[in-house]
Amino acid sequence: MVNSFRRLIGPYLRMARMMVGRAVINLINDGLKMQELQVTLLADEVRADVERFQEYGFTSHPVPGAEAVMVCVGGSRDHGIVIAVDDRRYRLKSLPQGEVALYDDQGQAIHLKRDKVIHVYGCDEVRVDAAIKVLVTAPEISCTASGKFQVNSSVINLSCDRDSLRALIDERLIALFNSHTHPGVQSGSGSTGIPAQQLTLANTATNIVKAL
Numbered sequence: 001m002v003n004s005f006r007r008l009i010g011p012y013l014r015m016a017r018m019m020v021g022r023a024v025i026n027l028i029n030d031g032l033k034m035q036e037l038q039v040t041l042l043a044d045e046v047r048a049d050v051e052r053f054q055e056y057g058f059t060s061h062p063v064p065g066a067e068a069v070m071v072c073v074g075g076s077r078d079h080g081i082v083i084a085v086d087d088r089r090y091r092l093k094s095l096p097q098g099e100v101a102l103y104d105d106q107g108q109a110i111h112l113k114r115d116k117v118i119h120v121y122g123c124d125e126v127r128v129d130a131a132i133k134v135l136v137t138a139p140e141i142s143c144t145a146s147g148k149f150q151v152n153s154s155v156i157n158l159s160c161d162r163d164s165l166r167a168l169i170d171e172r173l174i175a176l177f178n179s180h181t182h183p184g185v186q187s188g189s190g191s192t193g194i195p196a197q198q199l200t201l202a203n204t205a206t207n208i209v210k211a212l
Contacts, residue, residue: 018075023047023068025085030061037082039068045077052082063087063105 023039066087103109108122
């Protein structure tokens with residue numbers, strides 16, 4: 001009786017055990033509409049052309065050696081799909097509860113931190129390509145460049161009071177200009193007076209600069 005029952009349910013138990021498995025990724029084909037993987041499950045059990053389902057709007061190309069969770073429809077290893085991929089070699093560790101990060105194997109990351117700071121690090125260059133406009137709104141904006149700070153534009157419009165702009169010519173040059181004389185203009189050793197038109201900070205700062 002017992003043996004008959006075991007023979008009866010045995011195939012179903014094997015199917016249940018084969019429905020979910022851990023796998024190691026060997027190869028990735030990312031050129032298809034649905035990414036396909038070659039994975040190794042049990043010892044010497046290699047499965048190819050396994051479709052990987054990813055969340056809509058997010059995609060990644062894992063590195064060989066990453067680990068996956070494979071679900072086999074009906075318990076058949078010939079009809080498996082990968083529903084999750086992780087890589088313990090590169091995962092960011094010890095994040096505080098609630099934090100989120102995007103990362104890769106090169107150390108590049110976008111980290112949403114608990115103090116409401118978005119930290120982008122590990123990259124050589126950050127590019128933003130917008131067809132119409134880029135808007136940045138904040139009470140205070142700071143840019144620090146250890147080397148060159150370059151702006152390429154046909155027109156630069158700074159919408160603020162001229163008095164609040166940094167002078168393009170500082171006070172030392174203003175003092176030198178306002179007190180200079182013109183030797184040799186008139187006969188003898190005398191000099192002309194100081195210029196009638198005084199140079200001020202209001203004259204040296206502008207809110208619109210046009211390229212030459």
